[in-house]
Amino acid sequence: MNRKNLDFEKYWENGFLFPISIFDEKEALSYRKELEHIEYKYNNSNLLPLPINTYKRVNSQCVMPFSCEIALNKNILDAVEKIIGKDILLWSVEFFIKEPNSKSIVSMHQDLTYWGLDDHQLQVTAWLALSLSNKQSGCMDFVKGSFKNSILPHIDTYEDNNLLSRGQEIEVKIKEKDRVNIILNPGEMSLHHGLTIHGSSQNNSFDRRIGVAIRYLNPKIKQIYAEKDFAILARGNDKYNNFIKYDPPKSLFDEKSLNLYNKIREFQSKALSRGVKENVSLYQGNESVY
Template identity: 30%
Template sequence: MKETVGHITQEDKEFYKENGYWVSPVLFGEDEIAELRRAHDRIWSFDYDGDGYPLEEWRPSNNPKMLRKIDNSWWINDAVRKTVTNPVLGRIAAGLMDSSGARLWYDQVIYKPGTGTGEKDALSPGNVGWHQDYIYWQCTDTPNLVTAWIALQDTDLTNGCMSVVPGSHKWGLLGGSDAFFNRDLEAVKHRIAQESGREWKEVPVTLKAGQASFHHALTIHGSGQNHSADPRLSVVAHLMPDGMAYKKHGHHNVDNIRLLGPRPKEGQRYDNHYWPLLYAEHSHQD
């Protein structure tokens, strides 16, 4: 990782505060990208580091023609672990969250299949429906989390880059925003726009290989069809402010709550080894 670009400016913070997302310079070099692409191949082949298993797996028939996602692969792949726990990511996230430190909430490795055709498919199997991350994370006492989405190839609309709705992190939590697996992006867009009562404006987040986009947990985002012949690969780090605690709520990420122990209590902090500390101001990490 290119640590010299891990600092963000006040202007960067203001852009993020206003728009709910921010794009970094290139953070990862060619060798690191190649290592993470190999990690993808190993993960989808069940070739794990160590004897454990990831937290949760979602990969129907392990079909390379379908969207594939795996959570907490840092448990079972050393390259992913090194990436999503890097203090430079933590320092950027802490700055954007206006926090003194940042921990890993969890990671995702995502494979979006390529169709290899110019034909538009409104229900492409690689579509990721418009959603807000926080609708899945209501077991936390704050929505002030940030996601770092790391591109492992140049990524734009031709291969299904992520798009965001700028400023939507100010709209609050919307009931219809739990549509990650809904491939009908137009229908989801219509539903969310109607519920929010706001003007819908989406912006594609184009990235060079090794760049990362950061977005707020309430920012509406999704991605469409990958028209290229190659899969679109990414590694995603969901990051939380140090000191975040459990909040009892009916809709939550059950798997993450489970890691607090058999009987979590309101106010219990997410601060054990399942949520490693990436960065803290007092430690003077670079």
């Protein structure tokens, strides 16, 4: 959809908006190649303190300049501004990757269940496709209007094929007919509210399904589970200082960024593991076969 014709009222009716064109196919392919180049170099290597999947799966903006560059793209921020206002913090960039014909899924859930954020209206996720995301490749499914609920009960399933760290799943039966398939071409994105019930099925296609989930916050929002939290100022001003601000990384996996990554991980793990019976770490990441 042309960005000029976007009806943001629909976001507040449905809890999501799509498709929104951000990059042409060539630009999307070039970002995909950059990601795959990094994967090729670091998969199954001992070059990094943590597995490469961990860095891809959460806070990649802290250690990978190209991921931060995507998240600070003007077209994306213009759309995000319409939802949360002109002051914008970049909180996390997360790659959700499903290999061709693989069993990975994302169980139906509400994001805000785990994040420890106090004001549910002051955040939004942009999910950008770097490959075709359709029913066959396991696109995201959203439940219309579900964001009007509060946080609903969830259980931890710990299923191996679940891309979520604890296999978090909403304890509400979602009918197949209520799942809206969010079909996106490479370079298109959707926006969704953190209370929107969503998830995705297996990739039954011959290509990888690569999505970049980018979490944005209005600086007024507060982290209430963890003692400290961190963000990059993406646009405007932050007069609240509820988050410790840091700069985009200067180079790929530089020492300073890797140290900061660990610090952020330490604090965010506390928020994420709240109420967990088993001891889980923050996204070790499923093994990628790429």
